[in-house]
Amino acid sequence: MLTFIIRRLLVTIPMLLVISFLVYLGLELTPGDAVSHMIDPEAASRMTEEQFDQLREALGLNKSFIERYGIWLMSVLQGDFGHSLSGGVAISTIVLDRLPATLELSVFALVFSTVFGCILGTMSALRRGSVTDSSLTVFGMIGVSIPEFFFGLVSILIFALHFNWLPVGGRLLPSYDSYFDHLPNIILPGLVLSFMMTAGVMRYSRSAMLDSLSREFIRTARSKGLPDWRINMIHGFRVALTPVVVLIGFRLPTLIGGSVIIEEVFQWPGIGSEFIEAVRGADYPLVMSIALLSVFAVLMASLIVDVLTALIDPRVRLS
Amino acid sequence: MTNAALNRKFDKIRAREEAGLNKPQSGSRALRKLMGNPLAVAGLVIFLIILLASIFAPLLTPHDPLKIDLRAMLQPPSAEHWFGTDRTGRDVFARILYGGRVSILVGLGSALIAAAIGVGIGAYTGYRGGWLDMIAMRISEIFMSFPQIILVLLMVSIVGQSLVNLMVIFVLTGWGGMYRMARARMLSLREEEYVQALQSFGVPTVKICYKHILPNALGPIMVNITLTTAMFILAEAGLSFLGLGVPLSIPTWGNILNVAKDLRVLENNWWMWLPVGTVISLFVLSVNFIGDGLRDSTDPTLQG
Amino acid sequence: MTTDLALSVKDLKTFFYTNKRCNKAVNGVSFEIKKGKTLGVVGESGSGKSVTASSIMQLLPRLSRIEEGSITYRAERGDIRIDQLDRDGAEIRSIRGEEIAMIFQDPMTALNPVYTVGYQIEEALKYHTDLDAAGRRARVVELLTDMGIPLPDKRADEFPHQFSGGMRQRAMIAMAMSCNPKILIADEPTTALDVTIQAQIFNLMNKLKEDHGTAIMLITHDMGVIAELADDVAVMYMGNIVEAGTVDEVLRKPRHPYTRALLESIPVLGRGRDQDIKSIRGATPDAYDRPKGCQFAPRCDFATDACNQMPEEEFITDTHRTMCHNWRELADHV
Numbered sequence: 001m002l003t004f005i006i007r008r009l010l011v012t013i014p015m016l017l018v019i020s021f022l023v024y025l026g027l028e029l030t031p032g033d034a035v036s037h038m039i040d041p042e043a044a045s046r047m048t049e050e051q052f053d054q055l056r057e058a059l060g061l062n063k064s065f066i067e068r069y070g071i072w073l074m075s076v077l078q079g080d081f082g083h084s085l086s087g088g089v090a091i092s093t094i095v096l097d098r099l100p101a102t103l104e105l106s107v108f109a110l111v112f113s114t115v116f117g118c119i120l121g122t123m124s125a126l127r128r129g130s131v132t133d134s135s136l137t138v139f140g141m142i143g144v145s146i147p148e149f150f151f152g153l154v155s156i157l158i159f160a161l162h163f164n165w166l167p168v169g170g171r172l173l174p175s176y177d178s179y180f181d182h183l184p185n186i187i188l189p190g191l192v193l194s195f196m197m198t199a200g201v202m203r204y205s206r207s208a209m210l211d212s213l214s215r216e217f218i219r220t221a222r223s224k225g226l227p228d229w230r231i232n233m234i235h236g237f238r239v240a241l242t243p244v245v246v247l248i249g250f251r252l253p254t255l256i257g258g259s260v261i262i263e264e265v266f267q268w269p270g271i272g273s274e275f276i277e278a279v280r281g282a283d284y285p286l287v288m289s290i291a292l293l294s295v296f297a298v299l300m301a302s303l304i305v306d307v308l309t310a311l312i313d314p315r316v317r318l319s
Numbered sequence: 320m321t322n323a324a325l326n327r328k329f330d331k332i333r334a335r336e337e338a339g340l341n342k343p344q345s346g347s348r349a350l351r352k353l354m355g356n357p358l359a360v361a362g363l364v365i366f367l368i369i370l371l372a373s374i375f376a377p378l379l380t381p382h383d384p385l386k387i388d389l390r391a392m393l394q395p396p397s398a399e400h401w402f403g404t405d406r407t408g409r410d411v412f413a414r415i416l417y418g419g420r421v422s423i424l425v426g427l428g429s430a431l432i433a434a435a436i437g438v439g440i441g442a443y444t445g446y447r448g449g450w451l452d453m454i455a456m457r458i459s460e461i462f463m464s465f466p467q468i469i470l471v472l473l474m475v476s477i478v479g480q481s482l483v484n485l486m487v488i489f490v491l492t493g494w495g496g497m498y499r500m501a502r503a504r505m506l507s508l509r510e511e512e513y514v515q516a517l518q519s520f521g522v523p524t525v526k527i528c529y530k531h532i533l534p535n536a537l538g539p540i541m542v543n544i545t546l547t548t549a550m551f552i553l554a555e556a557g558l559s560f561l562g563l564g565v566p567l568s569i570p571t572w573g574n575i576l577n578v579a580k581d582l583r584v585l586e587n588n589w590w591m592w593l594p595v596g597t598v599i600s601l602f603v604l605s606v607n608f609i610g611d612g613l614r615d616s617t618d619p620t621l622q623g
Numbered sequence: 624m625t626t627d628l629a630l631s632v633k634d635l636k637t638f639f640y641t642n643k644r645c646n647k648a649v650n651g652v653s654f655e656i657k658k659g660k661t662l663g664v665v666g667e668s669g670s671g672k673s674v675t676a677s678s679i680m681q682l683l684p685r686l687s688r689i690e691e692g693s694i695t696y697r698a699e700r701g702d703i704r705i706d707q708l709d710r711d712g713a714e715i716r717s718i719r720g721e722e723i724a725m726i727f728q729d730p731m732t733a734l735n736p737v738y739t740v741g742y743q744i745e746e747a748l749k750y751h752t753d754l755d756a757a758g759r760r761a762r763v764v765e766l767l768t769d770m771g772i773p774l775p776d777k778r779a780d781e782f783p784h785q786f787s788g789g790m791r792q793r794a795m796i797a798m799a800m801s802c803n804p805k806i807l808i809a810d811e812p813t814t815a816l817d818v819t820i821q822a823q824i825f826n827l828m829n830k831l832k833e834d835h836g837t838a839i840m841l842i843t844h845d846m847g848v849i850a851e852l853a854d855d856v857a858v859m860y861m862g863n864i865v866e867a868g869t870v871d872e873v874l875r876k877p878r879h880p881y882t883r884a885l886l887e888s889i890p891v892l893g894r895g896r897d898q899d900i901k902s903i904r905g906a907t908p909d910a911y912d913r914p915k916g917c918q919f920a921p922r923c924d925f926a927t928d929a930c931n932q933m934p935e936e937e938f939i940t941d942t943h944r945t946m947c948h949n950w951r952e953l954a955d956h957v
Contacts, residue, residue, distance in 0.1 A: 019461060030477055090857075138358070141611070145604035147548065147556045150596035153579050161586050216732040222682055224747040224798070225719030228711060235735055257466030261557050265580075275469065277475045279563060291473045295464045314782045315736055329640045329688060334644035399688075 004310055004317065005303075012299050020076065023292045024069050030284040081289040086281050091289045095271060100269035101171055107257050108190040109197055114248060116194075117201025121244075122237055124202065125209035136202065143199025149256055152192040152265040159188060169267035189266040193258055196249065204247045208240035215239070242313045249305030253298045324420050352616035365605035369598065373419030380411035384417040384570050396590050403590035405578065415595055418570040421482065422599075425565070426552035429489035431607020434544045436490065437497025438533075445505030446528045452502075459495040467492050467554065472563060480566050485558070489551050500543050504536040538617025544611030549603045556599050628697050629806050629838035630656040630679065630723075635692035635706075637671075637678045639727055646910045646931060648674045650862035651692070653936075659832060661839040663839030663853030663870070665846060665885075669907055670699060670859040672842045676808045679840075681715045682707060698805075721751040724799035728811040730791035734783040744798045755821065763775035766797040770827060789820035793827065807831065808840045813848070825852055845887050850874060855942075858882050860907065868943030878945040880923045880953055895942045917947070923954075925949045 045142045063071075075082070081091035124136045159166050166188050212218070213236045260272035267273070271290060278286040310316045340500075354357050372379060382400070388408030396403045402411035444452040462470070474488045508514070509532060517527050552572075558564030559573025562564050567574055572595050579592035637649040649671040656662050662745040664672045677683050679694055694705040696718065708715045718949040727733040735743060741763050760779075767775035770793040771772040783791055792812060799807060809828065829852065831837050841852060846858045849856050850871065856874070858881065866879035877883040884903045905922035908914055915920050920930040938944045947953070 015460065015464065019464065022461070026473070049469060116743060123498070141358075141607050142600075142604060145607050146600045147553050147560075148602075149557055149560050149598065150576065150599065153576075153592065156582075157585055157589075161582070182448060201562075216727060216729065217735040219682060219744075220727060220733045220795075220798075222733070223680055223719055223725045224750070225716040226746060226750055227716065230746075239735065239737055253463070253466040257468035260466075260468050261561070262471075264561060275472065276561060278562070279472045282476065284476065287473060287476050291465065291469050292464055294469050298464050298466065313737055315784055325685070326688070329638070329645075332640050332643055333638060333645045333690075 001307075001310065001317065005307060008303055008306055012303060016296065016299060019295050020073060020292060022068065023288050026074055027284055027288045028065065030282075076292075079216070082285045084278070084286045085283040091286055094274060095284070095290070095293065098269055098271045098274050101268060102259055102263070102272060105190055105193055105262065105268065105270060106255060107273065108186060109193040109255060112190070112194040113197035113201050117198045117243065118205045120198075121202040121205025122209050122232075122240075124206045126232060128210065131145055136207070140199040140206075142201045143195055146196075146202075148192060148196055149261050149265050151195060152189070153187055153208075153260060155192055169214055169265075171269050189262050189268050192266075193255075193262045196258065197255055200251060201244070201248060205240065205244050208243045208247075209236060211243075212236045212240040240310075242309060242316075245305060245309050245312065249302055249309075251306070252301045256297060349563055349614070353612050356612040357614060358608045359615075360609025362612065365601055365610060368416075369419060369602050369605070370423060372421060376416035376420065378542040379603070380410065380413045380416060381445055382413040384409060384413040386410075393588060395588075400595050403588075405575075405588075405591050411575070411591060412572045413430055413596070414575055415598055417570070418572050418575055418595075419598070419602075421565060421569055422552060422555055422572040423602075425486055425555045425571070426491065427548050429486050429493060429551050430485075430534070430544055431509035433490045433493035433547060434497045434540065435514055437479075437494040438501040440494075441498040441501030442505050442528055442533050442536075443525075446509050446532065447524070448504040455498070456502075459498050462492060462495045465492075467550075468557070471554065471558065475558075475563055480563065482565055482567075482569060485555065489554065493551065496547065497540075497543055498540060501536065504539060505532065508532050508535055538613070542610050542614045542617070545606050547612065549606045549610070552599065552603055552606070627657050627659075629658045630697065630840075631695045632675075633691075633693045633695075634689040635675065635678060635694060637674050637683065637687060638690050639674075639684075639687040641686050642912050647913075648687070648861055649678065650686070652859070652862070652864050652866060653692075654857050654867060656840050657855070658840045659803070659836040660840050660854040661828075661832060661841055661852055662848040663856040664840065664842045664859060665844065665849050665856060666859035667844055667907060669861070669910065671808055671862040672859050675726065675859075676810050676840065676842055679705065679808065680719055680723055681708060681710050681723070682719075696723065696806075717751070720747045720804070721802045722804050723806045723808065724802070724804040725808040725810065726792070726795045726799045726812050729816075730788070730795045731783065733790065733795060736783055737868070738787065739780050739782055740794050744779075744801055747798060747801045749832075753886075762801065763797075766801055767794070770797045770907055771793070772797075772824070788816050789823060792816060792820075792824055796824075796827060796831075800835075800837075803835060803838065806838045806840065808842070810842045811844070821829045821848075824900070830854065846874075846885055858885070861910075861913070863946060865919065865920065865947070866943075866945045868940070872940065872943040876943075876954075878939055878943065878949045878950040878954060880925050880949075881919050883953065884922075897926070915935075925952055 072082075079092050081095070083090055120136055120140075124133045127133050156169070160169075167185050169185075169189075171185055172182050213232070217239075218231060218235060221235045226235075234314060259270065260275060262268065263270045263272035264276050272295075275287065275290045278284075280289065380401075386409060388404070391400070391404050391408040392406060394400060394404045400412065401408050402415065405411055405414070405610075440455055444455040465473075470479050470492050471488050474491070475484070478484050478488075505528075514527060514532065519532060522531075555571065556573035556576065559567075560576045562577055564573055565571045568578065573576055575595045576592050578588075584591060632655070633653045635649055635652045640648040651673060652671070653663075654662065655669055663674065666672050674683070674687075678689055681689075683689070689706050692706065696705050703714075703718070703719070704938055705715065733753065734740070741760070744763045744766060745759045748754055748762055752759075752762075754762060763779050765777045767778060770792055772778055772793055773929050775854065778786070778790075778794075783794075786794060796812075807828075812828075813824050816824065824905075825848070828839060828841075841848070843849065850859070853870050856869065857864045858871050858873065858879065859865070860881050866873055866882045868876065871943060873882060877886060884901070887899075887901045888903060890898055908918065908921070916931040916933050917923075917926075920926040925947075927949060932948075934946045934948045936944050936946050936952045937950065939950070
């Protein structure tokens with residue numbers, strides 16, 4: 001198992017390096033001079049060309065591209081991503097500040113969609129051809145067809161504005177005392193984010209189950225006279241689990257990306273909405289840093305999913 | 320299906336068989352199966368309705384989608400304005416129809432181009448293998464490590480917003496999926512015996528790859544195109560909703576929805592955003608139905 | 624004679640319903656499996672032999688059913704009409720594995736890849752015996768040893784893909800024999816294995832017959848296997864048994880053109896290079912577009928006008944029967 005993890009890491013690390021290089025290259029291509037963005041505009045107008053040059057020298061901006069990349073990479077590895085162009089706050093501070101909010105939503109959506117998706121998908125497969133199956137299938141199709149933000153808007157209209165059951169948006173309001181006060185705020189954005197993902201998991205698990213149940217070893221299990229639940233669950237579902245986990249792993253980037261729009265719709269103060277602000281404000285260092293971090297998150301999540309797959313499927317472990 | 324229902328179905332089939340009514344069916348099995356699938360047919364109908372309505376927009380509405388008429392602001396649906404008007408008096412129905420042109424162009428167009436590139440590369444490198452294949456794989460992996468929205472927004476922030484830019488960006492972010500799928504199919508198909516036969520006859524590589532093997536992979540390719548189209552339409556809608564997709568001066572379905580960010584519009588002016596969202600959902604749903612139907616009909620292992 | 628019977632099948636018809644068509648895969652088949660004896664069922668792909676086996680265990684796929692006929696299992700407690708049992712019911716489930724067991728053609732796909740071999744063998748024991756965990760484990764090791772698998776204690780905790788092809792099939796046989804079934808159905812057990820391994824598996828099966836008195840139904844397309852292992856043989860073609868009898872009768876004195884053609888198409892080791900091997904002319908008809916009357920007539924050298932009518936079963940001796948109008952002409956030729 002350890003060798004498996006190490007081998008995967010050896011593949012992932014070069015990938016991250018290449019991407020970090022491309023990201024830094026992208027940063028180079030964006031308009032603007034790093035210096036002029038780092039200084040208070042008032043002070044900048046009073047500086048002479050010489051003082052600008054001195055500043056550039058001091059900040060190492062006159063070194064070659066490769067050198068600057070190396071320096072940037074070093075500081076990134078230590079957690080220093082530089083500063084945001086709007087307000088000059090350290091990017092790492094911004095990210096750490098807004099990370100809990102995004103994690104809340106993402107973890108909620110991941111757990112909810114995995115559990116519910118598998119349950120509904122398995123139910124659908126076992127009752128193949130029935131009314132339950134047909135309606136769940138159509139429901140699933142609708143789920144992946146409605147734009148997430150539209151679904152979010154409609155649910156805000158119905159549940160927040162019309163019925164007033166849930167808050168309209170935001171996360172931590174001044175009136176909240178304890179951590180748990182804001183749980184109702186998670187419900188709407190969390191469920192909306194889960195909606196599409198659940199529909200997806202439901203479809204995968206249904207087809208994975210149907211595929212697994214059509215295999216020869218199911219026939220063997222039946223020929224042993226085992227009860228139906230055992231054949232379906234312990235043999236059928238257990239083997240279907242591998243492709244489902246793999247497919248969920250493929251969908252993780254979509255989950256991380258999906259939270260971007262949902263955070264915007266629900267005014268949820270996470271990294272996603274920060275990213276959109278940064279794009280709007282042409283805050284390139286922040287845009288690049290968040291993009292790089294999201295890639296890191298995706299690759300790490302893929303690694304975890306791969307390890308999970310190896311744990312549940314002995315064929316992967318031994319290859 | 321219950322046992323009793325299955326038994327009745329079997330009895331019917333047996334009776335027909337013994338009466339000699341069941342002939343071997345001629346024609347394309349795939350096409351027959353597709354037409355026999357009610358959801359796929361419904362999807363096809365809805366898709367065509369929306370597509371044709373967008374193309375023939377001038378015939379369906381006398382209004383100009385860009386014309387501002389401040390005297391007719393925020394009007395609910397009426398005989399004159401079927402879907403009402405928006406904040407600057409523009410006719411919403413006309414905007415939806417004309418907006419459809421752009422949204423469908425971006426969605427379907429980008430998907431087709433991404434498919435052409437992805438399949439073209441995937442089929443060739445998958446067939447040849449070697450370092451060419453490895454490089455292409457690494458490149459596609461790099462693109463696919465980014466969450467799509469983040470990659471798109473990243474590129475938008477660098478190159479700016481425009482219709483063409485958006486399509487180029489979509490193609491760049493979407494070719495990877497088609498590439499992977501085409502490559503996977505190619506890897507399994509190239510081991511078939513007829514390929515070895517063709518090679519031993521000295522048929523040139525390009526010809527084997529594109530003329531002989533590729534047509535066998537058409538089924539999954541078409542299914543993938545529909546899925547990619549659905550994905551792009553949703554992506555364009557989302558980006559334009561955020562104001563970061565197609566520039567707001569050009570009406571697209573997502574741009575029209577942009578107004579709903581204002582909670583007052585959300586609550587009070589339902590006609591400005593609810594119909595558009597429904598149209599998007601219906602269109603994507605129809606594309607998904609078609610894709611599912613294609614998958615069922617071109618998969619030879621599915622029993623029916 | 625009846626006390627020697629393990630299973631009787633009479634006029635069995637099993638139809639498949641896919642793509643809105645009706646395929647009469649088994650169209651009126653009768654035979655008997657005797658205790659302690661091996662019945663070989665031989666025929667080409669599509670002849671209906673595997674479907675017959677699935678029917679006996681009520682293991683048919685969803686889109687098929689037993690139309691007519693009877694399958695009678697002669698248990699100690701009385702005769703049980705398997706064809707009348709509910710496909711998913713408790714009674715057939717208690718019979719499966721415990722009294723009638725089956726081994727399949729490809730042991731790689733027939734075993735679940737995510738569970739150890741020992742676990743899969745134990746499952747049958749769990750549901751059909753009263754052994755506790757330690758007892759089951761001991762029995763698993765015992766079975767693996769009996770089947771000639773070295774290091775059985777270690778092997779029981781390994782996964783199917785860690786076994787070689789021959790060992791996997793032995794493990795399957797171990798699993799099938801775990802509850803000492805009265806009847807063992809072997810569906811092409813060696814088709815996926817090397818010839819050398821084949822011999823080992825056959826020795827194993829003979830041993831089972833001798834040690835436990837198990838009745839074996841052996842399905843194969845290989846006449847050579849029949850000659851080696853079977854006591855009785857039934858030749859199937861397009862859903863019917865065209866000839867049946869003891870191995871001696873059928874192989875030495877075939878009384879059906881198809882049987883004869885099959886025998887003539889096998890090269891014999893030792894006869895040299897210029898053997899007269901005749902392939903059977905024509906091709907197997909499409910199941911959905913069958914000839915009228917005798918299914919073999921279009922390919923038969925002895926066909927006459929009478930063959931437009933489906934022949935009845937005729938008995939040549941007490942045990943030897945054939946379904947051919949012109950078997951006497953054939954007898955003169957051979």
